[in-house]
Amino acid sequence: MARFPGVDYLQFDSLLSEQELMVRQTARQFVDDRVIPIIREAYNNAAFPKQLIRDMGELGFFGANLEGYGCAGMNNIEYGLIMQEIERGDSGLRSFVSVQGALVMYPIHTFGSEEQKQRWLPKLQSGEAIGCFGLTEPGFGSNPSGMRTTAEKRGANWVLNGEKTWITNGSVADVAVVWARTPEGIRGFLVERGTRGYSASDIHGKLSMRASVTSSLHFADCEIPEENQLPCAKGLKAALSCLSQARFGIGWGVIGAAMDCFETARAYTLSRKQFDERPIASHQLVQEKLAWMITEITKAQLLALQVAKLKDAGKVEAAHISMLKRNNVAMALECARLSRDLLGANGIMDEYPIMRHMCNLETVKTYEGTDHIHTLVIGERVTGIPAYR
Numbered sequence: 001m002a003r004f005p006g007v008d009y010l011q012f013d014s015l016l017s018e019q020e021l022m023v024r025q026t027a028r029q030f031v032d033d034r035v036i037p038i039i040r041e042a043y044n045n046a047a048f049p050k051q052l053i054r055d056m057g058e059l060g061f062f063g064a065n066l067e068g069y070g071c072a073g074m075n076n077i078e079y080g081l082i083m084q085e086i087e088r089g090d091s092g093l094r095s096f097v098s099v100q101g102a103l104v105m106y107p108i109h110t111f112g113s114e115e116q117k118q119r120w121l122p123k124l125q126s127g128e129a130i131g132c133f134g135l136t137e138p139g140f141g142s143n144p145s146g147m148r149t150t151a152e153k154r155g156a157n158w159v160l161n162g163e164k165t166w167i168t169n170g171s172v173a174d175v176a177v178v179w180a181r182t183p184e185g186i187r188g189f190l191v192e193r194g195t196r197g198y199s200a201s202d203i204h205g206k207l208s209m210r211a212s213v214t215s216s217l218h219f220a221d222c223e224i225p226e227e228n229q230l231p232c233a234k235g236l237k238a239a240l241s242c243l244s245q246a247r248f249g250i251g252w253g254v255i256g257a258a259m260d261c262f263e264t265a266r267a268y269t270l271s272r273k274q275f276d277e278r279p280i281a282s283h284q285l286v287q288e289k290l291a292w293m294i295t296e297i298t299k300a301q302l303l304a305l306q307v308a309k310l311k312d313a314g315k316v317e318a319a320h321i322s323m324l325k326r327n328n329v330a331m332a333l334e335c336a337r338l339s340r341d342l343l344g345a346n347g348i349m350d351e352y353p354i355m356r357h358m359c360n361l362e363t364v365k366t367y368e369g370t371d372h373i374h375t376l377v378i379g380e381r382v383t384g385i386p387a388y389r
């Protein structure tokens, strides 16, 4: 199995510590050995490679930047580098890791009671339990503040009614972090698999994120105990803070997909010959595309590194993460399109990872705040004027 050589135009690695390089190497090797050999078939069969879950847990990938409860306690650069390598394998696999860590473990860690943390975090960290995050509804995607799902008090319990959709890991989750409207505003709840009135159904027919489970969650008089409310999750801002964690990982992850597209195109254009005995890489139009890709990947790496440093220093703003997510996803998508072009007809084949990355990145552009929404976040940050409505 060919080893990924890495993409480093500007001595980016010199900005990383020994420890950070080691973490990246561990994730890189895992992806080379365990993901690359199976991902094509998993994607074609629309099957999530669940055999990888426990191994990723053992390597500390889940909730890697959280402290305690068995979590690896890594810094945000190490965490980002893990996301980068995993998404080099597949965005669907990275989605699993993002949801598990940033959207399920993070809210339990940040907003949960001590009992909730003890009960769920070690199991989620090891991969013994799987989580999902239910925010989006059929009528409320970019604007989750309109959500219709309700939670009402009945005696000592909460009763949930409503529907969530497009939920990664939905039908395979042991625990769902669900956001619902209560008389006191939006609150977060833990709904466990098997609870009466709670069901999940898978969304079929996806041409993107095929190696990832996506489901709808249904709540029909679903009664859960008071102790399943996340006590410190108050208001939509709690849910949005989880999204900031996940978006940060996405901003790093997509660099991996872009690197894979770049490296595939570079190698292909050096070996492919047309018109004469020279490789197509010797043509200016081809080099222009490779030059664009490597320049944008390099800028994306530096952006990701600075945001990670701000995050580690406790100085990161949601609007910084919006810039990271928006820029790097658009960059990766364009790299995938250029790479596909450079591979000619071969570019559409599943023998190469390009079309898979490209299709996956269409989802990544949409979820965790669409490109438009992050544009508006940045616009508001620089003008002070919200333009969402």
Ligand SMILES: Cc1cc2nc3c(=O)[nH]c(=O)nc-3n(C[C@H](O)[C@H](O)[C@H](O)COP(=O)(O)OP(=O)(O)OC[C@H]3O[C@@H](n4cnc5c(N)ncnc54)[C@H](O)[C@@H]3O)c2cc1C
Residues within 6 Å of the ligand: 099, 133, 134, 135, 136, 139, 140, 141, 142, 143, 165, 166, 167, 168, 169, 209, 214, 363, 366, 367, 368, 369, 370, 371, 372, 373, 387, 388, 389
């Ligand atoms: C594979 C997949 C997995 C997902 N996983 C999860 C998950 O685990 N949990 C979860 O809660 N959700 C998840 N989502 C849902 C995702 O977050 C939403 O799809 C996303 O927020 C966009 O919502 P929408 O699809 O309803 O699009 P819409 O909000 O309807 O947007 C459609 C278009 O309109 C644009 N638009 C909307 N409002 C504005 C505006 N004010 N100004 C300018 N343009 C605007 C958007 O940018 C977009 O281009 C997932 C989605 C997918 C595809």
